[in-house]
Every structure is written in structure tokens, then in C-alpha cells.
Amino acid sequence: MDSNFTIGIIGGAGKMGTLFKNLFQKKGYPVVISDKNQGLSYEELLKKAKVIILSLPMEVFSEVVSLIAPLVKEEHWVMDICSLKLEPSRIMRKYLKKGEILATHPLFGPFERDLRGKTVALFPLRAKNFFPWLRSIFLEEGLKVVKISPKKHDEIMGIVQVLNHFWLLILGKILHDSKLSLKEIIDLSTPSFLNQLKILKRLAMQDPQLYAYIQLENPFGAKFRKLLCRHCQKLASALSPRDPLSYEVFKENFRIARSVAQELEAFLSSDID
């Protein structure tokens, strides 16, 4: 470890900022922070720190990057931790003409007790030295590091987050509007549906503003929402009781699900509660 590697966290008093502060301090790096009404000014922070972590809500991301841009020198390493990657990468590339820049998305929340086995997506926008350094730190912490382009990242998140959260919100709405009691529904739940309910419960614990951003600003979000609507209409209109053709349509869709499941088999342990 190079003790010149002071870490500066902009937004360092926030939840994710604090998580990264603790992580780097634990590893022996000096950490300085800047935040609303506390910590250092951007000038002071960039004078002291080599590594700059932008731990900011998306609403102010562009503004802060433009503000620090004149202060960023060749020796600086700058990274973001936004949940989407295309737009923040574009902003960092646009404003930061000096130093190294790197895009990250930690796929975990600020309250994780143990980062081992959790995933972080990384992409070196211009990070010849920064990338291997950061990757080894994350690997030392037991994190799974996935190198992926900002575009592919956002597209995959269009399914993993946008589509998944979208369905869960609608499921919540249908449960909420139904006259059925949740107690009775849980009493009759299959293991499969119990897991849907647990996923819904997990979603509802998250930060609404962040999840609105993840849902609304993903450039592939509208595509997957529309795809769900279209398949929904198409499949719903093809299914009727006591209709042999409907049974064929259902079974064809079941075969497709099974082919996906077989492919999943190779990558996914089957433990489920």
C-alpha cells in the first residue's frame, strides 16, 4: 500500500460514502470526505486525495463533476458508484480530461454486514493503473468483480432491476387492491410464491428515490417494460379454458422456460427455501 494514496470521498457522509470510508480505512488508507456542510471543500479534498470517489445522488452528479473538473490533475484517479453506467460514464468522459477515470456499480446496499460474495461491476473508462489497483482491493475484500461495458451493464440491468422491480410493484398493487387477506394468501402460498413475497418485501425496504432513478433513467428500461406489456397481452389473449390450442400455446411457452432453466442449471445452485 502506498501511503500517498489518500482516498477522498465526495458525498462521504452518506450511506454508501460511509461504507466506502470504512472499507478503505480498514485497509489502512487515510480517508478524507466532502459533503453538504461538512468535511473539506472540493479544492482541499482534491489537494489531499489521489483517489476520488463520487458517492452522489444522480440528480447532482453532472453538476459536481463539472465543478471538480478544473481541479482534477493527471495524477488523480476518479470513480463513480452510480447504479446506472452509460450516463455517468458519458458525464465523466465529457468533463474529466485529465487523470484516470473508472465506472463502478456496487450491486449491494449500504447496510451489508459482509461484502464477501457480493458483486461490483467495474469498467475502466481510462484507468490503466487505477483499474488493477481497485480490482485487487475489491478482490481482497472477497467481492466478485465483473468487468462489463457501461452499455451492456445498463441493458442487463434493464432485466435484472427494471423489469424485476416493475413486476414486483404491479404484484404489490394487485395484492393491495384485492379483497383477499394476506394471511390467507400466505397460508396457501407455494414455495415459489412465498419467494415472490419475500422479494417484494426486500424491494420495499430500499430507497424509493434511488429505485425511481434505476427504473426511470435506465436507457433500456422502456424497452423491457414494453416487452412485458406486449408478451402479457399476447399470451393472455391466447389462453382460454378447455381450448386445446391454448394448451399447446402454454406448453410451448413452458418448453421455452425449461430451455432457459436448463441453461441456468450450469450457473445456478438450486437451493431455494
Added chain:
Amino acid sequence: MDSNFTIGIIGGAGKMGTLFKNLFQKKGYPVVISDKNQGLSYEELLKKAKVIILSLPMEVFSEVVSLIAPLVKEEHWVMDICSLKLEPSRIMRKYLKKGEILATHPLFGPFERDLRGKTVALFPLRAKNFFPWLRSIFLEEGLKVVKISPKKHDEIMGIVQVLNHFWLLILGKILHDSKLSLKEIIDLSTPSFLNQLKILKRLAMQDPQLYAYIQLENPFGAKFRKLLCRHCQKLASALSPRDPLSYEVFKENFRIARSVAQELEAFLSSDID
């Protein structure tokens, strides 16, 4: 235990039939079966057995019930194990004018190694003596017994099974059609989405014919499929990037999900992998 209580299983060579055969034999009851080209004839079976378990695919249910109807005497106890309850109950009520009749839905598959903690839905259609007897046997086996009317059962299953399976089939189709590799998707999966994939994998292991029946013949199925389509269209058309109103719509839906989650809290342990 009354040793006169011989158990007769129609469809006793099938998977669920075998599960019930093993269960009752383990408890010391003599079990006889009738099945295609094996076991006893209906006449012989109904002469020997007091308890008649109809373990039949829905396609032949009505026909078999009408065939055994003239053989069912006052002392017989007849139960079905169909995954839906309104229609099989109607059929049993229509044809079986003598004896006691009881509707059940075991909410588990034929390959469960341990029935403890699994659920079985019961409804005594006309089962003053049969109901308490069967319930205590199930309770002794560690099963959770839920007494519920056929109508409410089918309505709840419209969410627990129809809506859930319908979504999972569409998710499978979207994953199948996407150009993204499943490996990359799994690499970037959140704990929430990993669970969706596991649920999908579990679904695809089931019997397509049974799951087509569950999807297509539930009298509330079309209602919940349409509800999903409608909410999907409505919410999708209300969400656009960088639109303050869209953020409000998302957050309102998030609040609803959170209110459901808070209600769930009372009934549901939060363990999830």
C-alpha cells in the same frame, strides 16, 4: 386406527397416488389401488375400501366420478386431490349423492421427501366424520392444514399460481429472446433477481400438463392475467425519464408495495438468499 379403514386410491400407480399410498401404509392402513391396466376394478376397490382417494388428471375426473357414483355407499368417504377446487367440488357434489365427500389440494409435488411444514388445503363438502379423521392424519404427518372454501381457494390460486406462473413464463421468454448471455445476467444479478431465476428454474421442473390445467382452468385466471396486462400498460405509459411526474407515480406505487410489505412482515420470516 380402525383397521376396517382400508384406503382405495384410484390412480394409485401415479406419482401423487404413490405418495398417498406410502403415507397411509406408513401409518398402518391397508391400501388398495386401481389404475389403468393394473390393480383392482372400481367395483372391487369400492367393495374393499372405505376411504376413496381420487388421484386423477383433470381430463378424466368427471368421467371417473360418474362411473364410480353408483358404487359409492353411505359408509364411503371420497376425496379428490385436484389443484383447483371449484369445478372438482361441483362434480363430486353432482354425482356423489351418498357417503361423505371432501375436497383437498395438496400444495406440494409428488417428489417431496419430507411433508413436514408443507400445506394441504381442505374443505369438507359433506364430511362430518371424514374431515376430523383426515385432518388429524395430516397434522400427525406435520402438514399444515388450511380449511378454505373452494371458491376462495381458486381465487387465491389465481394470484399464487396463475399470476406467478404467467409472469415467470414471460420472464423466461424475454430471457430466451434477449441477445444477452445468461452467464452475464447471472454475474450481474441482485439477490432479488437471483431468486426470480431460481423460482423460474423450479417452475420449469414441474409437469407441463398439470401447470397448463392450473393456468387455464382456474375460473379467476383470466381476471388476474388481464389485471397484470392493464397495470402493465398503465404504469409503463406513466414512466418517462427526467419527468418529475413519473417520479411521483413511481413513488406512489412504491408506497403501496411498502404498505403490503409491512403487512407481510407480521406473517413472513425475512430470510432470503
